[in-house]
Amino acid sequence: MTTAPERPSATAPYLASGPDELVRRFVHEGDHVHAAATMSRPNALLNAVCRAFAGTHSMTVSTTAVHSSAHALALSGAVRKVITGFVGDTFPSPRPNRLYRELAEGRPFEVEMWSLLSYTQRLMAAALGQPFATTGSMLAETDLRHGKEGSLHLVPHPRDPERSVTLLTPLRPRFTLFHGVCADRRGNVVAVPPLGEGAWAAYAATEGVLASVEAIVHDEVIAAMPDRVVIPAARVLGLCEAPLGAHPQSLRTGGLAGVEGYLDDYGFLTDIVTACKDPETAAAWYEEWVGGVESHAEYVERLGEERRATLVFPAPPAAPRPRPTGPAPPPSRSS
Structure with a gap:
């Protein structure tokens, strides 16, 4: 019988109350953390990193691209160096962002740019021990x-x-931050394709994975879908629930474990682009949504019920009834 991957020992991951506790428990000033990219990023965990190390200019962060809510990395003053393939804005179209007009002089952080292919190849080499x-x-x-x-x-x-x-x-961060659909309490993390470089990044980290998920579910739920476990428990150091943990980006769930997915919040993304046109409004946006927020739970509360309702992933249209393909049945005889 096939079951979900288990930890090689009885040691379970640290179960935190939220992303901020998880970051404070494991991450230290000067660490290199990697934000794994699937169709989204672990944005709740990145916000927690910004809050925990604001003003230290000490952290190294690697991620495929710095845009949208990841501008908090620059506004927080937490980061010394970013390893990435893109810095700017992607919505409503790819464009520069004024936050990075002095990037060549190392402000707001040093940047090391790679092509998306070579960036992923470095993670793969680390994951494979090459x-x-x-x-x-x-x-x-x-x-x-x-x-x-x-x-x-x-x-x-x-x-x-x-x-x-x-x-x-090889690109070897100390910790990889990952946001998934759900996990069991042993730390087996489920995600749905496309997975991007997320699985490679999970194995590339020297220490392991700090994961947030939409929901922590019973072990039996994950055991029933072992093919969906992207990160096995043996790689997960710490775990927490973070509903809307990828916001303002979307998250596909495929309806696994009854977890609802959600859409990209284009209104929120537009507000970020608008705010970052001026230093004062950029600082105000950061204070409202990251620096002045005590926890991810407060962040979700600030979004409000009405906004959250508009992000619910729509149900797929009903499949058409299959048309009969065989020969028509013979007419019935009347008695």
């Missing part, structure tokens, strides 16, 4: 002159001395 990844994605001669010394190497091709091979050092 010393390097090989790539054809980078223009190595150029990138070696733009802050990637020590992370990118040109070496002779072993079979053709006239050619070179580009090697990437």
